[in-house]
Amino acid sequence: MSNDYLRAPIDPNSAQSLEAGGLRLDLVDTADAEQFGSWLQAEARGFHDGAASDETIAGQVAGLAYRRTTGVWDDTAADAASPVATVSSWSTPVTVPGERAIDAWAVSAVTVAPTHRRRGIARAMLEAELRTARSLGVPLAMLTVSEATIYGRFGFAPAVMAADWKIDTRRAHWTGPTPDGRLNFITVEQLKEQGPAIVEKVRLQSPGEIEPWPLFWDRALGLTGSEAERPKNLRVVRYDDAAGEPQGFATYVVNEVAGDVFGHSLEVRIVSTATDDAYAGIWRYLIEMDLVGDVIAPLRAVDEAFAWQISDFRAATKTRQRDHLWTRIIDVKAALEARRYSAHGSIVLEVSDALGFAEGRFLLSIADDGTARVRDWPGAAPDNAAIVALGVSELSALYLGGVSAATLARAGRITELHAGSASAIDASFRSPITPWLSIWF
Ligand SMILES: CC(C)(COP(=O)(O)OP(=O)(O)OC[C@H]1O[C@@H](n2cnc3c(N)ncnc32)[C@H](O)[C@@H]1OP(=O)(O)O)[C@@H](O)C(=O)NCCC(=O)NCCS
Known part of the structure; x- marks a missing residue:
């Protein structure tokens, strides 16, 4: 994908909900060194880093302009020019099983100032990111996280360990x-x-x-x-x-x-x-x-x-x-069809998603060559199909082939509607190469 995503408008739903709390969600003009610089300082403060030197800021202004940079401002704050929350995102390929890649929405720099925490700002920003990714047709979101307690509620799950x-x-x-x-x-x-x-x-x-x-x-x-x-x-x-x-x-x-x-x-x-x-x-x-x-x-x-x-x-x-890497499927069909599988077969996935993006009942048909086709499947499961009910987090955990469906079934995180379905999923989904991401973002 080119960097057309930079021009994607701000998400109106989240802008409205924040406005109701006296806050303004907006894009940062990354060509405006002063505005972008104050966003970068707010991000550094959010992660408890020291204030960045002018030289470092100048390098970041040039080097991070390809990211879609969003902030939340409180116009009543003493320093109203500094955002009280930050997030940035960009579309980039992530490798999936089968030595191929899929466009994913990378989310980074999620911070909310301690003066404004726990009033729903992060939720508004994260939901906005997912809706923006969906509107751009990006099938997967991903992030590396500071804490493992924050993102499960938005449908993310750990998919790559380190x-x-x-x-x-x-x-x-x-x-x-x-x-x-x-x-x-x-x-x-x-x-x-x-x-x-x-x-x-x-x-x-x-x-x-x-x-x-x-x-x-x-x-x-x-x-x-x-x-x-x-x-x-x-x-x-x-x-x-x-x-x-x-x-x-x-x-x-x-x-x-x-x-x-x-x-x-x-x-x-x-x-x-x-x-x-x-x-x-x-x-x-x-x-x-x-x-x-x-x-x-x-x-x-x-x-x-x-x-x-x-x-x-x-x-x-x-x-x-x-x-290490947390993923979140946004478009089930596009995501599952993009990767390759180790064993052929039919799998019915009943996916629940509190945010609605991935909700549905899907039939994944995997051919002998490891390619797959996904269809909405309201009807009865085909003979011999594996069937499971699972949340979007669990499907996202399985997606890159590094997490065991049998373990998730044992943990009660996925429900086998036919006995042996988790093993069938593992036979198809598990990657022979252990997933790995070498960097933080
Ligand atoms: C994590 C952070 C962004 C949360 O921002 P926030 O605006 O306070 O979060 P919200 O008020 O929108 O909370 C959204 C939900 O997440 C939960 N939550 C927020 N921060 C959490 C945390 N650190 N641990 C566990 N749950 C958390 C809230 O309880 C809330 O849950 P609910 O909607 O199910 O009731 C903020 O605390 C922060 O900037 N932390 C330091 C920087 C950081 O770690 N960023 C994450 C980088 S990956």
Whole structure:
């Protein structure tokens, strides 16, 4: 989708309900540096970040203008020019099972000033975002969340999990394949040039992955803010295969362990690898680093292959595993037809949705080649069809293939109307590649 979504009007329903409370919902003119700057400062305050420097704000004004930027203003507040609530959104492809992508409505920067909390502002903004996405024909909404308690009520559910890993490199001798490519140090500026092409090769490999935006690179590489604010110990290494083709890279910092001048901990920032060979090349390099006792790798997949490529399985531990990407189906037919499935069959889905977007009874017919057709299905279920009743949150959890229908059935979150329906859904929906999203947005 082009960025036509920038011109989508403000949602009249939410504008009206906020107006009844003396508040004004409006779009920010991102070309107006002063207005956008004050919105960015309000967002920073909402997340308890420090006030951003003029330089950082200037970079964000340029780098985030592609987002549809909305605020809520209280014209009676002492500082009436600062919004009391913020949200931004854009349409971007997200990978779905079958190495393909679907347009999704990414929602970010949801904040409400503590002076105005718990009077329905976030609800008005979120519902407005969903209605706007639907009016633009975007079939799915998604976000990464600060708390797991907020978005279920709007039909979102965790669909992609992530893990923070710690590898004790004194115990973890590399037993994986011996890569035949080579590693090269490159500068952050070179990575900014070369990284997007590598990430683009990787993007369709795991369901849940999205395209990084240009400012993402500047932030990840420490290129925002002033020269003095830039990290001095960020290292970048690129892996080229035996033919000399760049196939992966890692950025990382090595920190001294307090009180041990020769002891270090290596913290991985980004590892992106397009091939198994590059994966082995990069992880072997990180794990075998001299003078390093442990490798810390946050926000990785929950089943990283490196755990199987070291001599001691217990040397790689997950220090944290939790929900990462939350999705919300808006258009059941478009969303379910966009992905591929692992087993053919017929599944009737009775979907309830308090906000109405996904409500209905649908027949999902999956062909032998894994493609599917979805029809409204008021009638009796075809013979041998699986049938379940579930909420839009549960369908959204299952959508990317990383959550088990059998587990949701056991939890009472979906109801099997034919015995064995949850297993049938798992056979079709589960992705052979564990979903993973490598970034926050
Ligand atoms: C989270 C936040 C946006 C909520 O804004 P708000 O305007 O107070 O929320 P609302 O009044 O619209 O509440 C909507 C619903 O969410 C619930 N809710 C709001 N914040 C919640 C929270 N932090 N935890 C659990 N429930 C929450 C409310 O109880 C309400 O429930 P109901 O409609 O079922 O009765 C706001 O507290 C905030 O800015 N927090 C800090 C920044 C942040 O974490 N943003 C989220 C980024 S992903």
